[in-house]
Amino acid sequence: MIKNAPVFRGVFYFYTMASYIQEVLKELISSNQNISETIFILPSKRAGSFLLKELSTLSDKSIFAPKIYSIEEFTETVSGLHGIDNTTSLFEFYTVYKKLTPNEEQEDFETFITWAQSLIHDFNEIDRYLIDYKNFFDYLADIQDINHWYVKKEKTKLIKNYLAFWHKLPEYYKALANALLANNSGYQGLIYRAASEKIEAYSKTQTRQHVFIGFNALNASEQKIVQYLMEQNLAEIYWDLDEVFLKDRHHDASLFINQYLKNWPIYQQKTPKTGVKEYAKPKEIALTGIPKNIGQAKYLGELLASLDEETLQETAVVLGEEDLLLPILNSLPPNVKDLNITMGFPLKNAPIASLFDKLFQIHQNSAEKFYYKDVISIINHPSLQEFLGVSSSKFIDKIQTENIVNLSETEITAEFSSDEKELIAACFKDWSNNSEIALQSFQQIINFIKTHLKEEKDVLGLEFLYHFHVLFNKLRNLYESYPYLQTIKSLYQFYKEIMSTESLDFQGRPFKGLQLMGMLESRALDFKNIIICSVNEGVLPSGKSGNSFIPYDLKQTYKLPTYKEKDAVYTYHFYRLLQRAENVHLLYNTESSGLNSGEKSRFLTQLEIEKQPAHKLTHTMVSPLVPAIKTQLREVKKTPEIMAQIKALAGYGFSPSALTSYIRNPLDFYRQYILGVRDKEEVEETVAYNTLGTVIHDSLENFYKPLENKFISEEDIKNFKSRINKEVEAQFQKTYGSGPVNRGKNLLIYEVAKRYLTNFLNLELDRLKTDEIKILSIEEKLKQEIEIRELDFPVAIRGKVDRVENTNGITRIIDYKTGKVLQSEVEIVAWEELTSDYKKYGKSFQILAYTSMMEGQKNLELPVEAGIISFKNLKNGFLKFGKKDKPRASSKETAINKETLNAFHLELKKLIIEICNPEIPFREKEI
Template identity: 75%
Template sequence: MVSFISGVLKELISSKENISETIFILPSKRAGSFLLKELSALGTHHIFAPKVYSIEEFTEVISEAKTVDNTITLFEFYKVYKAITPKEAQEDFETFTAWAQSLIHDFNEIDRYLIDYKKFFNYLADIQDLKHWSIQEPKTELINNYLAFWKSLPAYYEGLKKELLTNNTGYQGLIYRLASENIQAYAKNHSAKHVFIGFNALNAAEQQIVQHLLENDIAEIYWDLDEVFVKDRQHDASLFINQYLKDWPVYEKKKAKLSVNDYHKSKNIHITGIPKNVGQAKYLGELLANLDEETLQETAVVLGEEDLLLPVLNSLPPNVKDLNITMGFPLKNAPIASLFDRLFQIHQNTGSAYYYKDVISVINHPALSEILKQETEVFIEKIQSENTVNLSSEEIISSFSNEAKPLIEACFRNWDNSPKKALEAFQEIINQIKIHLKSSENKLGLEFLYHFHVLFNKLENLNDAYPHLKSIKSLYQFYKEIMSTQSLDFQGRPFKGLQLMGMLESRALDFKNIIICSVNEGVLPSGKSGSSFIPFDLKQNYKLPTYKEKDAVYTYHFYRLLQRAKNVHLLYNTETDGLNSGEKSRFLTQLEIEKQPAHQLTHAMVSPKVPAIKNELREVRKTPEIMEKLKSLAAYGFSPSALTSYIRNPLDFYRQYVLGVRDSEEVEETVAYNTLGTVVHDSLENFYKPLENKLLTSVDIKAFKAKIEEEITLQFKKSYMNGPVNQGKNLLIYEVAKRYLRNFLNLELDRLKTEEVKILKIEENLKSEIKIEKLDFPIFMRGKVDRVENTNGITRIIDYKTGKVTQDKIEIVDWADLASDYDKYSKSFQVLAYTKMMQDQNSLDFPVEAGIISFKNLKSGFLKFGKKDKPKTKNKETAINREILEAFEVELKKLIIEICEPEIPFKEKEI
């Protein structure tokens, strides 16, 4: 395969052209590098290398001005805007940037296409005057301001142009306009041959430059487009070149350099649909794995989307030993970028205190946790143990050692919404991290860090030169703006091995084997984008590019890549994902419809193998070690909650009580149900504990009611630590806790009118032995009963529940169900367990009642345990006697035997 660049050079050499004196202009720097490589391969003797420019560099040479980036243009524009706009009508910098970016883009297009800006903007202002929605006279202030903006555009344009040219600089479009104006003077002073190679969509300024040089016979332009497309005047690939062949006067006198005839030749084109970007990357890896070293040398992978770079790099097979990546690694994907993003967001949104999750996300970041080491864990444990939701800057900084303080201070000291302080803090953070990375010889980390150092230096210089940034938010906007354009270049051999590039980097280059990814609508071609103030019809009238021309550019690049290729793989994403429709590109349909006779087209749909996973219930066999742990638990005592945990799911019992795995302690932002329960229980314990073995009186209850707020506040402080209870949901829960106590004490007052109540036990610890002949080790049951009282001569065992419990949850029909259905019978199991332990301690006089007081169902009063003979009958036995406890003991022993039986594994229950 003879590449386009090689063919051009051969023609120039054969025409005895002095190559060393020739000036080559190509679409990109990369194409220029390939030209020099091809030239060195073709040369039979030593020559001086010719001058090679990209088109952007060439316009700078002609205009004798330097291109400035979009950020500096924006800052300069704001300076101009403030000078032109009356002070009372001026917007702050953040508001200004919202519309100024689009306007600069439009200025750029107007200059690139050499449009008379005064006529253009007057036309645009008239359109807006016709379009505005107000017909009343006189016009409102809003409408007047709206129209004044459009009428100010010529002044903005002139002011910005003058400001930039004063420093001999300009945005890209302005440089192009200057170059087109200076081309006559340039041509008079330069007689060397200029050779333009591989161009397609030229703007008006470029066309004027090229035509002038052609007409003065000091230039040639070589077009790279197959005659198949040139002859098809309806094909988008030939839209621009056919237009130039028709409109340029120079082609009336001489023939265009256009003699490409490769597209009709034999090609193997494989069109493959694959779900997701990761799927494309993995499939690409499989394709490359089948290629030998020589074939890889002639292969290019073209990525339609930048986001595919990392998945593709992670999917490359081992046989890819040499790799040249034209695309840079986006700086925003560097691991440390997330740390700076986090700090920006925290300092934008934080008032006087920092939210604990924000603080943890910063100190837990890999870049900091490697430096802070154990201090991070200690600090997080402190937050969790003290249940601190909001932290002051002083609290955070004082929690770390003197060695760590400079880094922590830079992260968490108050930046006072000052961009200058923020930039100083970021540079301090970078310096601290650099010290650590140097000591650990982390070269990649240092490379990333250096680029951020350069980025923040640039922001500092901009902030010093243009004092427009007034807040952290505006600084963050520009940080993101600059970072989106920054990338780290990969080191590699540019002409050896597999070539990995984006679509624009492929301009003027040819490869035998091509793999193009993400050939989807919205990617190739990229579709419509609306960042412009210029209406579509106005663009058409002034021959500015619209989405149609943009699509034609992508069409040209796509088909030009295919012209000389022999083997082509076109991959597209079949999945609907976010804004991507999963629709394959129109280019693929065109390939099928316009199929050349020699082209071999194949279609395939590929999807990853997904093995069927059976959701089998897990089980854990009881090893000797597990049995030892169970014996230890039995000797300590099974609690009713442990036994009901086994009933609910044996695997939960195994994790929690055998392995000792507990839920990780976390900061409780909103008061949890168990914390509310603890507060209510502990408050009642403090009230009632001094009354053990005494009669309860209304005087006692009224004294308790007077102390509700004091007691609840104390218990929240004890159980909820530093958690805030004076706002949001927590304030509501705090009030609920007070309401629970008040309602309960009111219920007690009502009872005392008809009942004599003697308090026997409050929060009493119970423990009793369960003798089981089948087990040769001691078994105990233990627990803490909330309250035991004597009401009108009957002993009552009471369990408090802050959740809602209804009467049907504390009744039983068939004893065999007691240890099998957690939802229905766990409450009955618990109160019977407490009753059994009290009987074993000889502290019960029958008859006995046991039950629950539900704080969410206080109107039902004391919910007594009941034994029914039939499910739907209302008749039930509420008095607990020895017969009921014996029946319960039978089920209890069966359950404990099952837990302690070595041959019965812990089996997961299906939920």
């Protein structure tokens, strides 16, 4: 729901609006021109379709349809050349480049295309504007020479090569043009230039009248063609621009047309076809600021929901940004039953596109093994899940259980059935940096998926698959025709190049229902109701952008289009859409930071400043209606089933870890120990801290276990030190599985483990100089029954103590910690705080719990000492538990006696009673 969302304001008039195409046709019919013998040229094929539709409504008798061309089709007809796409142009250009460049100076194909695309774009501009290429490139080379002028007489080799490149441009241009013309083909600019050169010959073969409709920014070639045909009385051009803009010579909307009216000689003899008077008529124009693109899509859905079917029939939604297409399609309300989408669905947004993209990426760098995340992303891809579901899940479990970081092709394929092996092999076999193998693999994947998809169920999936089949066939044809796509990297670059332009065309009724289109598709079309999205600077108009080698001043000199002219093109399209519209909604993104952000377009400011008297402008800011969400700490009441689980856990024995987990957050205790929910096992790429702790604990257990009930000697410790390397290696292999420990961070952690053990054993040697140490037990499992009269079921605590020793007659209970522990963390002041603050007293609670269990199970002779050895704080040695009377007191009681344990038992019982009380729910703690 959008807050403050206005609907179309004003009245919707339901008489049929006269479009500009309709007005032109009426004029031609009234002048008794033979429409069937007329040739119409329009900016796009879509405009041609609308012309035929309008003609069918105007004609009261059957006639033959006239010939209708888009401007690109017309220039191809005049020139006799067929157009080639940008990809083919690049291949042809590289062929020319190799012929003209000595072998030792040639760049590989991947490097070549980084600059060749911009150069072809410049060639295209030079041809479209009929510029003398030789003089132009000489001028450009001289500019570069001046830019790289410096005091030294001799130029460096780098500068010489750089300047030589600029001097070769005329040669490149001429050779490419000749090569293409020899095959009767050309890029767009070359076709335009050829058409302008052949227009005289073409006109001699024609007697039919040519009518140009809906044009604005004509390049020099188009101007020459139109003017020549007009001079021969073979053509007329109709300018669709309102007098409001024509009279304002400073308005960008009239920039081009005013130039033509002033400069074309033909208009010295005849009156131009202008005279549009629509813009000043009454219009409802709503300017609406909305945060984010998704906000625009949702708001648009609410606008459309308020319209009836008849109004929708005369409504067009124009997208400033094509990325809005999917959000808008997902936001359309139920009343939009008929929809015609002019723009296609980008193939790069198809679900299977990410699978092919990932395969390209993992095969670009040839390696013996594949990274586990890459493997999982492919076998778990939605496009393959239907066929590999069970097998892929089992394989992923194995990867995580065995901690496999890198996998070979053999290891991967071995986990799948014979039916699935073909697909898996195509994905993971060695492509050897060979484009042919890659293309074969992609087609194998497509064929496998195709045979497993059901035609009636997966219509859209099959349609996407077919388009990728065509795309890879196109790449194969390029690979076979030109010997340049030899590496996976070069193939991937061209795959992305083709993908950026490929789209899946929507099927619909072109003249029925809501029209959804881009700005350029709206050329020569008129609608009563207009909604334009993303009317922001950088979108409408597009701003200063362009990939060209030609500097700005040179473009100005030769009258090539700069960003000013490109902005004027957008200005014309924007205002022309508004000319005949009666209800207009202009939406813009109000976000000033982040992706897809920016200020509102200057067009909106111009509308406000240049407001026509009959226009009604409203400016609204809307935002999503976000309800206030109160953050409440969760709680879980103890049901009979939960109480049964708690009693079972109490009988089995609460561990110190479980009890401190409850102290930290009762909800965590509930999840882990009542529900049994554990964190999902993941592949450990870098050795985790708990893994390092396990390695240290298990190594020390293996060293000291044989010494139970024995005194330690220096020879024992020296023996342990000699076994460190072998022991650590064995423990890592047992704990870390197949994870690599011989490189990167893991190697550092591996060395840290050895250093920890070495430092600890050195500490033991220092102690033996003054202390007599007897090992009483290592990693001993303990369990103690706790008598709690308030509970009618047995309760116990259990655990495993790392080490119990006797040092100079004093029993010590020791807990190892691989992290850093300070002395203050094993000291308490008030006993009631022991179960209230996990961070401060969690470690004290644990070591007291171990002491209590030892005393209960082994009948220890009290007093004893208990504490922690921190491997990150070994310089402080054994950190003893201590009881202070005051927080800042310097003295403390470190001996644990019966009184200490009784005080601990009192707090322990309170904690267990709380856990077992059915009236006290598990309440989440605010962390």
